[in-house]
Amino acid sequence: TLGFPREREAFDRLWPADFITEGQDQTRGWFYSQLGASNVAFGCAPYKSVLMHGFALDAEGRKMSKSFGNVVTPEEVVNQFGVDVLRFYVLWANAPWDDLKFNWDGVKTIHRTLNILWNVYRFPLPYMILDSFEPATGEGERWDDSFVRAHIRDMPEEDRWIISRANTLIRAIGEDMQEYHLHRETRALAAFILEDLSRWYVQLVRPRMWLEEDSPEKRYAYETFYYVMRRLITLLAPFTPYIAEEIYRNLRLAGDPESVHMLDWPEADDLLIDPAIEDDMEVIQSFDDAVATARQAGKRKLRWPVSETVVVTGDDGVKTALLDLNDLARTRANARTVRVVTGTWERILWQAAPVMRAIGPEFGREGPKVKALIEGADGTALKAAIEGEGKAELDGYDITARHVTFTEALPAGVFAAPMKDATVYVDVTLTPALEAEGYAREVIRRIQEMRRQLDLNVDDYIVADVHVADGRIAALIGEEEWKNEIAGEVRAAALTIRRTDGERPAEPFALEKDWDVEGIQMQIGISRADK
Known part of the structure; x- marks a missing residue:
């Protein structure tokens, strides 16, 4: 192939090989024969590194055979789920040197993961388009991370955390890549997409999408999303080249290379890695799970506020995290207060x-x-x-x-759940003020669902009418504070809230629905507002 020994230039430049890979059956027939021949001819090994891969078996570990009727061809998987799903699954399912026990459920898991990646990528786009957002650029209209580096100390905790997590991921994948631990890399990428991005960061940042266009917090959210997606698709490119390229083509700026596969491999930025905020956020995530468990025991949905959540702990790390990130903890718990108690809570x-x-x-x-x-x-x-x-x-x-x-x-109305190194207590007792907010949130959720059914744009205004069967509840959410809150959240130019009188509105709405809201019957109608 290289024309050796007549031509030496290419041979001297490319030999010995940096890397070769073959199956388990080639240990003697290929790896060893090359090694022996090269040592005889040149006195050295013909390759610098070797990776031996396993075989593809069925889910029970049997050899795939037509006689067994258990053969799955790559074309079957590609036709049903796509080539990126197959590639990622094969690398994710086991270590490269182990046999692959092919499992359709695993393929479906990766398919869901990549669908979630696509949804995360698409989530901020309507808001960015609405606000005419343009990422900060460096020299030659090429994107760089200078904006993030310059503003990192001013950014909200959740932005600093996801940026730190992205760089920690880059570092870990770079180390695993050197050892060909492809299963660790793909699993780390899947966990980052599912846990860090979708389950956590998107949920934390969602309310900021509705801030005013010139809000610094909104700009930080946009720049953070853009930064993380650019870094993530570069890491994904070797494993999911098509979806990475599709996302990159939309995110690419005028001065950027034409393809994601022409970008330099990212290096972790130590200045953007913050182990303390990663540790603190891990505590908040554990706290979040415990709150959800306690609320479930108390039959109180998360959108309903509670008066107090108390964390009893003797661990300094838990205490520090909940004090440092108390605003975030209160938001996640939907609690008026989150307190940390050392020893015993006085209400126990x-x-x-x-x-x-x-x-x-x-x-x-x-x-x-x-x-x-x-x-x-x-x-x-x-x-x-x-x-x-x-x-x-x-x-x-x-x-x-x-x-x-x-x-x-436990006192009446208080429910407990364990978290790492602590116990969480949630008081789910309702007051009229908490009820008002809870029912307001329920109304908002249902009107938002109706907006989706009408396929309204994010910036479309509506007129809405809410009839409530219970007069006390109608009065609670009809107060100016909550009426304005509901109108603002659902972009209602006009909103009417009243007790049901049994009559339908004189002018029919584009969509009218009857709802059971925590046992209270409500009739809601909405239409797009005239411009």
Whole structure:
């Protein structure tokens, strides 16, 4: 191929090979024969690195064979899910040197992951177009990261966090690439798309999409999205070349190379990596999961506000994160306050249980009476007395720590869930003010769904009419504060909220629907507002 030995220039430049790869069956037939021949002829190895790959088996680990009827051809997967899905799946499913146990469920998982990537990419585009957003450019109208580097200290926590996570990902993938740990790279990319971007950052930044066009926080969100997507598609390009190229062609600026595959491989920027904010955000994510669990136990949806969420912990890292990112914690918990308590929360109650193996020998025939006294006592007061004075008196009997055990008893309306190194308590008790906000959020969600059904543009205004069967609830959300909030969120030029009188509006709306909102019947009608 190189014309050796007649021509030496290409041979001297390209040989020995940087990398070769073959299947397990080629250990002796290809790897070793090359090694032996090269050492005999030239006294050195013919390659610098070797990767031995496994074979493709069926889901049970059997060889694919027509006689078994278990053959899956690449064309089948490509025709159903696309070539990028197949490529990513094969690299993601196992280490390169292990056999692949082909599984359709795994293929579907990767298909969903890449669909989510596409949805994340598309999420900010309507807002960017509406605001005529242009990413900051460097020399020759070519994109660079100078804006992010210059403003990183001024950006909100969630922007600094996702930028840090992106650079941590770049560093990790660069290290794994050197060792050909392709499964680690693809799994890290999938986790970043699903967990960091879709499940977390998009949810945190969504409200900022509705800020005024010239808002710094909105500009930061746009620049952060653009930065992360540019870095991400460059990392994805070797694994999903087609979807990476499709996204790049839309994000590409005038001075940028024509293809994503012409970009330099990204290097992690140590100045943009912030381990402290990554650690803090990991705590908030654990807190977020615990709040969701406690709310589910208390049958209180996340869009309904709660008065207080308390975190009891002895861990300094948990305490620091919840204090540093308290605004974010309150937003995620949808709570008026989020407090951190060391030791025991003052509202926790205790239930006392007698220890008969200690009571029986000590009190003899009086044991059953002592047992009844402990069971009927105020467990919280009993525990406080024993901890404070070493004993408590019940009807003339001295009760000490060996006679009783205590279990936590939550106050009415409070529900608990564990998180890493802490316990989260959520008080789901409703007040009229909390009810008003909760029902307002429910109305907003339903009107937004109706906007989608009418296929309205993001910037379209509507007129809306809300009839509520319950007069008390109608009065709560009809107050000026919540009426204005609803109108602002759904872009209503005119909004009417009133108790249902049984009559339909004289002028029909473009869309009218009956809703059951937490047991309250509502009739909602909307139309596009006249310009």
